[in-house]
Amino acid sequence: MVEVILNGEILKTVSKAMVSLVSEARFHFKEEGLHSRAVDPANVAMVIVDVPSSSFQSYSVDGEFVAGVDVNRIFDISKSIKSDELVELTVVDETSLMIKFGSVRYSVSLIDPSAIRKEPRVPQIDLPAKIVMDAGEFRKAIMAADKISDHVVFRTNSEGFFIEAEGDVDRITFHLSEAELAEFNGMEARSMFSLEYLKEFVKVASPGDVLTIRLGNDYPGRMTFEVAGGKVKVEYILAPRIEAE
Amino acid sequence: MVEVILNGEILKTVSKAMVSLVSEARFHFKEEGLHSRAVDPANVAMVIVDVPSSSFQSYSVDGEFVAGVDVNRIFDISKSIKSDELVELTVVDETSLMIKFGSVRYSVSLIDPSAIRKEPRVPQIDLPAKIVMDAGEFRKAIMAADKISDHVVFRTNSEGFFIEAEGDVDRITFHLSEAELAEFNGMEARSMFSLEYLKEFVKVASPGDVLTIRLGNDYPGRMTFEVAGGKVKVEYILAPRIEAE
Amino acid sequence: MVEVILNGEILKTVSKAMVSLVSEARFHFKEEGLHSRAVDPANVAMVIVDVPSSSFQSYSVDGEFVAGVDVNRIFDISKSIKSDELVELTVVDETSLMIKFGSVRYSVSLIDPSAIRKEPRVPQIDLPAKIVMDAGEFRKAIMAADKISDHVVFRTNSEGFFIEAEGDVDRITFHLSEAELAEFNGMEARSMFSLEYLKEFVKVASPGDVLTIRLGNDYPGRMTFEVAGGKVKVEYILAPRIEAE
Structure with a gap:
């Protein structure tokens, strides 16, 4: 369903951004790219991450797929990936995300997206x-x-x-x-x-x-x-x- | 009885290897080189270290000498030695090991070898x-x-x-x-x-x-x-x- | 009253030297340069720091000014200054020291010098x-x-x-x-x-x-x-x- 290749740096950045506010998040693999957003438990801050499909080395997504992700875990794994190393992410069924780089293959269980806190609406605010x-x-x-x-x-x-x-x-x-x-x-x-x-x-x-x-x-x-x-x-x-x- | 010169890197490596399993060990200075081995207190793992005399810059051992060594101490000292620095080890009597490098001279008390846990026999196992x-x-x-x-x-x-x-x-x-x-x-x-x-x-x-x-x-x-x-x-x-x- | 420019390295060094013994000190901005000295609370050691005016990039002091300084604070601030960065120190009134570098301006309250422990006399001792x-x-x-x-x-x-x-x-x-x-x-x-x-x-x-x-x-x-x-x-x-x- 999802088969994408990206630079280690991108995976590091995305997981670091999300982990600053939440420990679980929905990763939307859409036609135009990867999108994720979340509000911290205290409702003080929101993070919105976008990686256009053109930022990937290869991006193949069948329709839209929503992955429920343990961002702490991904952030942890991303630390052992080099910035310029190619990483392959694959989701075959809905239960696990495969992360491949070098000789290493991680399989991380996905979380049921409906069990993750509802995503915020991005507020329309006028900031002069x-x-x-x-x-x-x-x-x-x-x-x-x-x-x-x-x-x-x-x-x-x-x-x-x-x-x-x-x-x-x-x-x-x-x-x-x-x-x-x-x-x-x-x-x-x-x-x-x-x-x-x-x-x-x-x-x-x-x-x-x-x-x-x-x-x-x-x-x-x-x-x-x-x-x-x-x-x-x-x-x-x-x-x-x-x-x- | 023992007077050898070696690279800092070798002393660092030998002490790091031994310290991973034990805090005291017998260092055998033999004609063919330095040998040490030990089993950890839980009897789960064995370490065997060998440094052939040709790996030393200079190697002069009078017969075989067995030094009872506080490997924690040697490991600690070795941290302040540079990898490419020459180190001289001297045992004059049975009570102390002299470690010289640069302007520094350490004298470390030796342990009575008979007070150190008996050395293991290296098992003969067939591993396909x-x-x-x-x-x-x-x-x-x-x-x-x-x-x-x-x-x-x-x-x-x-x-x-x-x-x-x-x-x-x-x-x-x-x-x-x-x-x-x-x-x-x-x-x-x-x-x-x-x-x-x-x-x-x-x-x-x-x-x-x-x-x-x-x-x-x-x-x-x-x-x-x-x-x-x-x-x-x-x-x-x-x-x-x-x-x- | 005081307006001097110096290398970050000098401020780092001066504050590191003083902070090794005391948390507050008098900084004397004299015609010939900056001088400070102090004895530690246990009266075991004395530190004497001198920076001649020629070590500054620019040194303008109106008469002599004695600043009561929280050296912990200055030491802390100096850590975020690069060694080769120019730092400007300004004392306009007796209540605060301004530290400028890059786009940053710190204003640190000065301490009443009379509230700081009396300065030691430098002992005249004959050391062979x-x-x-x-x-x-x-x-x-x-x-x-x-x-x-x-x-x-x-x-x-x-x-x-x-x-x-x-x-x-x-x-x-x-x-x-x-x-x-x-x-x-x-x-x-x-x-x-x-x-x-x-x-x-x-x-x-x-x-x-x-x-x-x-x-x-x-x-x-x-x-x-x-x-x-x-x-x-x-x-x-x-x-x-x-x-x-």
């Missing part, structure tokens, strides 16, 4: 500010902020994009002017987010990856990472935290 | 199947299997050599056909082994090292690693586990 | 033996000794410089003859020191750094490290331990 930047820079800012606080403010104005965190005795400001951003539409926005989630999100990103952020005022933020050499799109939507004045 | 392969590949298979189970089946037939492990929800098969093996005599065999031991054994091996495996049916397995650039032979004999159907 | 050697070699000897004991003897005589440690069953001697030392004045000395301190001290040093040691008999030892490419001088004075015969 748009920032396009290097995902590696963003990752550095988040990791630094995480050392002094558990939350962070994202803020845009005519001077550019600011990430700010405040600890007991210190304060960090990460600032990129319009000139330092790949793209910025100049709109003002300000929302506070939890670093607990953000520090998980940035794990999918490497320096050089493109990140598009969309922000509103005390409103969810949307972070779209183009990763694995542009072959995988990982989108996170994160609920804001309320700023206590 | 013979496989010669890259030790690095074997190591990868064992490390992957260890993630999902605590035991593994080694199996040979006309299709080649199979290493198989089964977890609660997944199953891994590592398969090398005759063409992918350096040597295979085509004989059938099947035995189950404990990964707790195997994952220790593979630590001596690096990619490129030659591994010879001999197998029977529900019978001990014998794994001979030629390591440290072929200068050290490490042989493990491992009792099978009983397969409960 | 003088050894100049590679700090990396010294570091290796200390780390090896630390594995078997909690104290070490430094000893000099006509044969050179000896570092000796004794464990329960083993003994390590590190020996450098006069020919192997960069400089040695041939004077005899012998003192015992605590490895708990020494292993902290050697963390500032890299192979190639110059270390000058001055020793007496059962007397404090003085270790002067020239680190960060000679741009920072870190001096430790360590009280001896009493040898129980």
Whole structure:
């Protein structure tokens, strides 16, 4: 029913993205590619992963197939695959996924998709500010902020994009002017987010990856990472935290 | 009585091999080279290490000398020696071993050999199947299997050599056909082994090292690693586990 | 009041040196450069750090300014700075230190200097033996000794410089003859020191750094490290331990 070949890097990326929020997920093998999305148990964040069929070395799917996947397990297996190694995924019946690479063949039981938490509808939200930047820079800012606080403010104005965190005795400001951003539409926005989630999100990103952020005022933020050499799109939507004045 | 010079890599390898099963061992400095062997406290596995005198830079032993060695200690010291650094081992009297490298001189107390557990006789067992392969590949298979189970089946037939492990929800098969093996005599065999031991054994091996495996049916397995650039032979004999159907 | 630019490596080195003994310190920004010194809470060791103004990329200090610094915090921040990255330190009022590098701006609260433990007078002690050697070699000897004991003897005589440690069953001697030392004045000395301190001290040093040691008999030892490419001088004075015969 499903017989696809992909780079190890893609499987690593997809499983890392999903495992940041959930331990089980539905993998939709559609004609146009692989799609998966899920909301974390606390309903704070959503992840949406898309890998177009053109990102695969070979992609043969008979109609649409929905696989119920233990993403922890896949993530674990993917660690022993090299980034540039070819991996074959095969689903013959509905009960198991075969993962082949080198001399290794893993057979992983599939989960009944109906036993996995219902998938979220992707919200249609209007976010005025748009920032396009290097995902590696963003990752550095988040990791630094995480050392002094558990939350962070994202803020845009005519001077550019600011990430700010405040600890007991210190304060960090990460600032990129319009000139330092790949793209910025100049709109003002300000929302506070939890670093607990953000520090998980940035794990999918490497320096050089493109990140598009969309922000509103005390409103969810949307972070779209183009990763694995542009072959995988990982989108996170994160609920804001309320700023206590 | 003993005055030998060897590469750091050899001392590292010998101590790593012994420390995988025991904390004390007899090191026999014989005319033909260094020999040591031991059985683990649970009597499940045996290790036999041989370093021919030609693998040493210089080898001067007065008759045969048996040193009772704290292998944990030697293993620890060997970690601070570089692989390509020359090490001098000297035993002047029966009470201490001198280890010299660079500006460092360690003096380690020897243990009375008679206080160390009696050495095993090497069993004469007839094992029909013979496989010669890259030790690095074997190591990868064992490390992957260890993630999902605590035991593994080694199996040979006309299709080649199979290493198989089964977890609660997944199953891994590592398969090398005759063409992918350096040597295979085509004989059938099947035995189950404990990964707790195997994952220790593979630590001596690096990619490129030659591994010879001999197998029977529900019978001990014998794994001979030629390591440290072929200068050290490490042989493990491992009792099978009983397969409960 | 203070506006200086320096290499990340210098900030890393200074904070690493101070954090080895204290968590808070006074940083004196003087005309001739940055100076800081402190004694550990147990009064066993003193650290003295000097960075001449010529080691900075730019150095502008209005008179002398004394900043009360949380060195743990600075050390932590310095970890996210690259060694060859330029860092700007600014003190505008007396309450906060601004640390800028790349797109990041940290603001760290300063501590009232009078709330920090009084600074020690640097003792004038006469130490006969003088050894100049590679700090990396010294570091290796200390780390090896630390594995078997909690104290070490430094000893000099006509044969050179000896570092000796004794464990329960083993003994390590590190020996450098006069020919192997960069400089040695041939004077005899012998003192015992605590490895708990020494292993902290050697963390500032890299192979190639110059270390000058001055020793007496059962007397404090003085270790002067020239680190960060000679741009920072870190001096430790360590009280001896009493040898129980």
